[in-house]
Amino acid sequence: MAYELHYWPTIQGRGEFVRLALEAAGADYVDVARGRGKGQGVAASLRRMTAKRLVQPPFAPPFLVHGKHTIGQTAAILLYLGPRLGLVGKSEAARIWTHQLQLTVADVVAEVHETHHPIATSLYYEEQKKEAAKRAKAFREQRIPKFLDWFNTVLARNPAGSTWLVGARLSYADLSLFQLVDGLLYAFPKATQRALATTPHVVALHLRVGSHKRVAAYLGSTRRIAFNEDGIFRRYPELDA
Amino acid sequence: MAYELHYWPTIQGRGEFVRLALEAAGADYVDVARGRGKGQGVAASLRRMTAKRLVQPPFAPPFLVHGKHTIGQTAAILLYLGPRLGLVGKSEAARIWTHQLQLTVADVVAEVHETHHPIATSLYYEEQKKEAAKRAKAFREQRIPKFLDWFNTVLARNPAGSTWLVGARLSYADLSLFQLVDGLLYAFPKATQRALATTPHVVALHLRVGSHKRVAAYLGSTRRIAFNEDGIFRRYPELDA
Numbered sequence: 001m002a003y004e005l006h007y008w009p010t011i012q013g014r015g016e017f018v019r020l021a022l023e024a025a026g027a028d029y030v031d032v033a034r035g036r037g038k039g040q041g042v043a044a045s046l047r048r049m050t051a052k053r054l055v056q057p058p059f060a061p062p063f064l065v066h067g068k069h070t071i072g073q074t075a076a077i078l079l080y081l082g083p084r085l086g087l088v089g090k091s092e093a094a095r096i097w098t099h100q101l102q103l104t105v106a107d108v109v110a111e112v113h114e115t116h117h118p119i120a121t122s123l124y125y126e127e128q129k130k131e132a133a134k135r136a137k138a139f140r141e142q143r144i145p146k147f148l149d150w151f152n153t154v155l156a157r158n159p160a161g162s163t164w165l166v167g168a169r170l171s172y173a174d175l176s177l178f179q180l181v182d183g184l185l186y187a188f189p190k191a192t193q194r195a196l197a198t199t200p201h202v203v204a205l206h207l208r209v210g211s212h213k214r215v216a217a218y219l220g221s222t223r224r225i226a227f228n229e230d231g232i233f234r235r236y237p238e239l240d241a
Numbered sequence: 242m243a244y245e246l247h248y249w250p251t252i253q254g255r256g257e258f259v260r261l262a263l264e265a266a267g268a269d270y271v272d273v274a275r276g277r278g279k280g281q282g283v284a285a286s287l288r289r290m291t292a293k294r295l296v297q298p299p300f301a302p303p304f305l306v307h308g309k310h311t312i313g314q315t316a317a318i319l320l321y322l323g324p325r326l327g328l329v330g331k332s333e334a335a336r337i338w339t340h341q342l343q344l345t346v347a348d349v350v351a352e353v354h355e356t357h358h359p360i361a362t363s364l365y366y367e368e369q370k371k372e373a374a375k376r377a378k379a380f381r382e383q384r385i386p387k388f389l390d391w392f393n394t395v396l397a398r399n400p401a402g403s404t405w406l407v408g409a410r411l412s413y414a415d416l417s418l419f420q421l422v423d424g425l426l427y428a429f430p431k432a433t434q435r436a437l438a439t440t441p442h443v444v445a446l447h448l449r450v451g452s453h454k455r456v457a458a459y460l461g462s463t464r465r466i467a468f469n470e471d472g473i474f475r476r477y478p479e480l481d482a
Contacts, residue, residue, distance in 0.1 A: 055398045056338050059345050059391050069334060075316070076341040080333075092321075093310060097297050100317040104300050110351055118359045118372065120379035131359065131372050138361035150300050157296045 003029040003081075004065040006045040011231035012183070012224075014074045014109065015062040017102075020175040021078060023218040025085035031223070033061075075102050078172045087172040098166050101154065101173035105180050108147050112187065113232050115139050115239055125229075125236070136239035140191035144184060148192075148199045151177055155201035162201045163208070170212065177202070178209035183233030188240045244270040244322075245306040247286040252472035253424070253465075255315045255350065256303040258343075261416040262319060264459040266326035272464070274302075316343050319413045328413040339407050342395065342414035346421050349388050353428065354473050356380050356480055366470075366477070377480035381432035385425060389436045389443050392418055396442035403442045404449070411453065418443070419450035424474030429481045 003022060007015025009031075022029045033045040048065070049058055058072025064080065071077050079099060082088030088098045113121075118135040119128040151165070160168040165177065181202060184192040196203050209215055218224055227233055244263060248256030250272075263270045274286040289306070290299055299313025305321065312318050320340060323329030329339045354362075359376040360369040392406070401409040406418065422443060425433040437444050450456055459465055468474055 055400055056341075057391070057394060057398070058341075059348075059388075069337075071337055071341060073341045073344040076337055076344055079320075079340060080337050096310075096312055096317055096321050099320060100297075100299075100312060100314045103314040103317055107300075107351075110348075114355065114359075118355075119375045120383070122379060122383055131375075134360045134372075138363060142361070142363055147300075150298070153298060157298070159296055 001067055003027060004032050005029055006032050007062040009034040009042050013231050016179055017074050017176050018062050018077050020179055021081055021085055021087055021172045024175055024212060024215050025087060026214055027085055075106055078102055082172050089167050094166055098171045098173045101165055102176055105176040108180055109232060111139060111143055116234050132239060140188055144191050145195045148195045148202050152199035152201045155205060174205060174209055178206055181206040186227040187233040187235055190240050242308055244268060245273050246270055247273050247289060248303040250275040250283055254472050257420055258315050258417050259303050259318050261420055262322055262326055262328055262413045265416055265453060265456050266328060267455055268326055316347055319343055323413050330408050335407055339412045339414045342406055343417055346417040349421055350473060352380055352384055357475050373480060381429055385432055386436045389440045393440035393442045396446060415446060415450055419447055422447040427468040428474040428476055431481050
């Protein structure tokens, strides 16, 4: 049974963490809001989310539909998909640790969104540029180095070696860290390069995931939406320095 | 074996979601940073977190130590504790749904923090008051109603009845929604009362959890730290309206 991913069709956004997991595993899935068939497209996707018969309604996209399950929240979707796609270890300890890493990636992603929307999601960036400049400065100078240092430490301390974040195999946390670094390099190239200069394990992980056979094929395909200024990672040169 | 909770000793903060779960279940636990015994206190707690031998270092408090496990990230801690404390259903579907609710509570909590720190965590509130006023306005007018409406819908649609969020028993998501409402009522009494006027199931849940025998005993004890202006939920009257 194919997985149905429901997410905004023109941005990577939070949906990209789910796309990467499905792609890396070679899973059979439909990116519903991007389809043109019957029951597809963004309107159909939103109708699905707001249907009154849904007893477990997602708060917002992305959400996954699989058989009778409808699951929202990126990290909860990956909690569900991880074991099914072979993207998490079998032990409870490995699953909780992988999830902890994912939740920390999610924290950074939320902070990235705040750099261009520090006042309100309902306003345009242009309406909060002054505040965004201040917020982005703190994010660049304090938060990017702190988060990337932590992930570097996690890789350095992995008893199975620094190849992957958890144990000796690719997990969804590796895919998510790849996406985080990729997005940071797009949005804040100067600040991110500075932080990566002292976090070599993170650099190596980013390259390793990007050259994973199925991930590389995905990144080179039209299924990978390009970064753009409607997504979470936006390149506003005035916010980088 | 007692659970060890490690968190800042003078605020409820994110640690409170863990405290509430431990208290509601009557679990044996030590609030390490608040203790005065050997190996206790905030310095000992932070040493524990930053120890170089730790192969799974938490990014920040709260973290839980249980036997050989050290777990950070509030939602990951609850994912670990839920089954052990009888605070989540046994089926995978119940566990994922409960977690999805928890992650949405966490999203609101992060937004509450942004209302008084929209520019930088490293600056005082007084240094970002102007931006905080704007951010809080959007949060009060758009986000509080939207989030509380969603939780009200979840309660209304629960096939087992609107007593609890998931199935027919108390889960950690109920405790967390209680804490969220309690905090919102402290920080934004006017805006929250307005939203609660149209979300009766949320009001009922807040009262129900607050009168749960062990929860009520905890709330009346000195173990419950009072809300204050160092925590996440802060009462700055100028941010409410």
